[in-house]
Amino acid sequence: MMEKSQKLKQELHRLAGKFNLPESDIDQELVPLMLVLEQAATKVDQAATKINDSVKPIVTNHHYNHGTSAWTVFAAAAGKNIAPLVAIIVVALLSWYGIHKFLTDPELIEQAELKDQKASYVLQHFTHDDQGNFYLEKNHYKVLPDKKGIKLILD
Structure with a gap:
């Protein structure tokens, strides 16, 4: 019994020094709980270190495009990704046609001018x-x- 009491006092003294607290501020009933939490934190740190040591990033220094022109890189990308490239070109052409049609259609221009005249008349x-x-x-x-x-x- 005396040995447990002596060990408890030693741990109380050590924990008070570790957390920079006076020994009188720590209840003796909380010392076992603090020891368990300290051990758990140590085990979590050990596990994190073990995981971080086992995971190694892969670094490659392949410079396949070093010294190549932009056209060569574009051609290589186009060869690998032809479907998205065609889709972008088709969308761009359709957008250009739609905008051109909207800006040059005389019927749409006339409707817009009428709406503008009506709005200005009402706003007067x-x-x-x-x-x-x-x-x-x-x-x-x-x-x-x-x-x-x-x-x-x-x-």
């Missing part, structure tokens, strides 16, 4: 304040009978 009746808010004066609208909206009255 709104009042714009310094903070960027738009207001509609009372004589330019009428509340619908079901009170779910308004009807614009344009002069």
Whole structure:
């Protein structure tokens, strides 16, 4: 019994020094728990070291493209990845055609101009304040009978 008490005091002294605490602040009942936690932390560190030592990165110094031109690298990549390259080219051509068609179609241009004219006509009746808010004066609208909206009255 005396031997256990002496060992407990030794461990209490060692733990107090390790954690920089006064011995009086550590309860004697907590010493076994602290020892178990210390052993567990040591085992986790050992396992992590063992795992890190067993995993070695593979470093290769193959410079297959050293000294080659950009065209050679592009041709090699195109040969290996021909499907994605064709898909990119097709998407680019279709996008160009769609944008060109949209910008040069006279019917679409006419519709856009009409919408712009209508919008500017409607915006003439709104009042714009310094903070960027738009207001509609009372004589330019009428509340619908079901009170779910308004009807614009344009002069």
